[in-house]
Amino acid sequence: MKNIEFYIKGLFRNIERTPEISDQIEELSCHIRDRVQDLCSSGMSEEDALEKTIQGLGNLDELIDTISGKKVRLPMNKINMIMTFAGTLYGALYLSFVTISLRDWYLGEAALYLTTAAFAGYVIPFVFSLIRYCMFPKKTYLCPVPSLQPVFVSLIGWFLVSIICVIANILMYSAFPASNLWSWMSVAGVFTWPFMEGILFLSARYETKKG
Numbered sequence: 001m002k003n004i005e006f007y008i009k010g011l012f013r014n015i016e017r018t019p020e021i022s023d024q025i026e027e028l029s030c031h032i033r034d035r036v037q038d039l040c041s042s043g044m045s046e047e048d049a050l051e052k053t054i055q056g057l058g059n060l061d062e063l064i065d066t067i068s069g070k071k072v073r074l075p076m077n078k079i080n081m082i083m084t085f086a087g088t089l090y091g092a093l094y095l096s097f098v099t100i101s102l103r104d105w106y107l108g109e110a111a112l113y114l115t116t117a118a119f120a121g122y123v124i125p126f127v128f129s130l131i132r133y134c135m136f137p138k139k140t141y142l143c144p145v146p147s148l149q150p151v152f153v154s155l156i157g158w159f160l161v162s163i164i165c166v167i168a169n170i171l172m173y174s175a176f177p178a179s180n181l182w183s184w185m186s187v188a189g190v191f192t193w194p195f196m197e198g199i200l201f202l203s204a205r206y207e208t209k210k211g
Helices: 002-011 019-041 046-056 060-068 076-135 149-175 183-190 192-210
Strands: 071-074 141-144
Touching (some): 019 046, 071 192, 076 183, 149 183, 149 192, 183 192
């Protein structure tokens, strides 16, 4: 069984051995040994038995990433459905205030036409995500371990856009006092980005712990 030992050591040579990872590697090693022994008992050579066992393991890169904790299997159809649903709720609240403001400023009831079209930008992604989830509710995908980095990046992006919008609003108001304070609409609208990234992170983290 030296070939098996060499194979296992080579397969995981670049992985840091934590107690948890060592346990998973040992479990995999036992599975490979048992399978090779079964095949050898049926008359197959050790080399052929090991080759067939390795083929049966499937995608080895995926296996290594999973054992090393670099990636996890997540029900992304479910997570995306939750994320877009939360975004739709946020969009409904946000656009309600936008509709009221535009109506009171100068558009009157016609403001509803504008914000209804904008709301479609929230609803349509949710509908597609819901359909995909209903079609494949239990399908999982190998994904990087959930990280807060995309949330932080989106917050920085939102902050920069907010500053630009506020400055533009101040300059516009200084040059044309009759103009309204509109920058809050852009600030609140772009906040959809970090909001949905946060929902995505929390949902993925929950599914990771549950799994």
